[in-house]
Amino acid sequence: MTPTEYEYLRKFLRDHSGLDLSADKQYLIESRLLPLARKAGLSGIGELVQKLQGGSSALVTSVVEAMTTNETFFYRDKxxxxxxxxxxxxxxxxxxxxxxxxxxxxxxxxxxxxxxxxxxxxxxxxxxxxxxxxxxxxxxxxxxxxxxxxxxxxxxxxxxxxxxxxxxxxxxxxxxxxxxxxxxxxxxxxxxxxxxxxxxxxxxxxxxxxxxxxxxxxxxxxxxxxxxxxxxxxxxxxxxxxxxxxxxxxxxxxxxxxxxxxxxxxxxxxxxxxxxxxxxxxxxxxxxxxxxx
The missing domain is CATH 3.40.50.150 (Vaccinia Virus protein VP39)
Structure with missing residues (x-):
């Protein structure tokens, strides 16, 4: 993933989900979005970014859900x-x-x-x-x-x-x-x-x-x-x-x-x-x- 692609994804996630990633979280995006790209039949995150830029609404939802943290449990924090x-x-x-x-x-x-x-x-x-x-x-x-x-x-x-x-x-x-x-x-x-x-x-x-x-x-x-x-x-x-x-x-x-x-x-x-x-x-x-x- 190039620095330009990472900056695009940072802004994309901030605009669509509010997620504010720091500049050193490239590994997090790669670990969550690379499997998603492969599942979608794409060569990698670079092609995933191209699809997002092209307005693929299905991928928008998938990317946001892949990056959203859903950690929870019953009576959390008591x-x-x-x-x-x-x-x-x-x-x-x-x-x-x-x-x-x-x-x-x-x-x-x-x-x-x-x-x-x-x-x-x-x-x-x-x-x-x-x-x-x-x-x-x-x-x-x-x-x-x-x-x-x-x-x-x-x-x-x-x-x-x-x-x-x-x-x-x-x-x-x-x-x-x-x-x-x-x-x-x-x-x-x-x-x-x-x-x-x-x-x-x-x-x-x-x-x-x-x-x-x-x-x-x-x-x-x-x-x-x-x-x-x-x-x-x-x-x-x-x-x-x-x-x-x-x-x-x-x-x-x-x-x-x-x-x-x-x-x-x-x-x-x-x-x-x-x-x-x-x-x-x-x-x-x-x-x-x-x-x-």
Whole structure:
């Protein structure tokens, strides 16, 4: 791969996925795109670049998906889910008592472990949410990982990473050497393809947004842009959950950290989102909770 080809691919990935590669990541592109080029019957990355420059839409999707990191596991990092159980859901149960509904967004949901972990946390609330409508929207750039997420089928290795054994026994059914989430948990999550670089206002407003371990791959201007747009999609008293290595501090004043709650943020102007009307024509939640990356 020539320096010119590498610079083209760096810009291509930044424009199409937000991925901001440093100048020394040529080996990463080669390791992920060379197998893709060969699978497509191309001689190498040079010809792959020529096809991209020629406007091959199929290759655009394949290249972006090949370069996207989809590392995830159930209850990843534990602390955000402690916040969900101990701070977020109890607070919203009081704040939303009149309307008895919640909307939660898992952005960059990958193969589904995060939104399904959220769904299981909601399910564990039991009778406290009887009669409530809880809508969990999960989005990702990659259609390939979304298809896996929708199926809710995971290997022994995947269910061993972070998933408590009691939840495995309670919410999964063994199918040969694999494990499938039970239908009631899968029905709690709606999966949609979405690029965070593009407009997401059509999703409506949310009480909780999980946007974890994705912004670390973006440059500063892109992070700021996404934070500012997220602020317009969250209720004024809602919650933003970021990854352990992510922060709004020094980037935007649209959110403020919650003291003693690492990775948990509140919108700074509660009037901005609290007065927003509900999304017109929004699809109804796929389930009512009667007892969910």
């Amino acid at each position: 602390i955000p889910f402690d916040h969900l159980r101990e701070t977020i859901l109890p607070g919203l149960l009081q704040a939303r008592a009149a309307r008895r509904s919640l909307r939660i967004w898992s952005a960059a949901s990958s193969t589904g472990q995060e939104p399904y972990s959220i769904a299981m946390c909601v399910k564990e609330m039991g009778a406290a949410l009887t009669g409530w409508r809880v809508e969990i929207i999960a989005t990702d750039l990659s259609q390939e990982v979304l298809e896996k997420a929708k199926a809710g089928i995971y290997s022994q290795f995947e269910v061993q990473r972070g998933l408590p054994i009691q939840h495995l026994m309670k919410y999964f059914t063994q199918v040969g050497e694999l494990w499938q989430l039970n239908a009631d948990i899968r029905a709690m999550v709606q999966f949609r393809q979405l690029n965070l670089l593009q407009d997401f206002s059509h999703l409506g407003t949310f009480d909780v947004i999980f946007c974890r371990n994705v912004l670390i791959y973006f440059d500063q201007d892109t992070k700021i842009n996404i934070f500012n747009r997220l602020a317009r999609q969250i209720e004024g008293d809602g919650f933003l959950v970021l990854g352990a290595a992510e922060t709004v501090v020094g980037l935007t004043d649209t959110f403020r950290p919650i003291p003693d709650r690492r990775g948990l943020y509140k919108p700074n102007d509660p009037r901005a989102a609290a007065t927003k009307p509900a999304l017109a024509g929004a699809a109804p939640p796929r389930m009512a909770v009667l007892a969910g990356r």
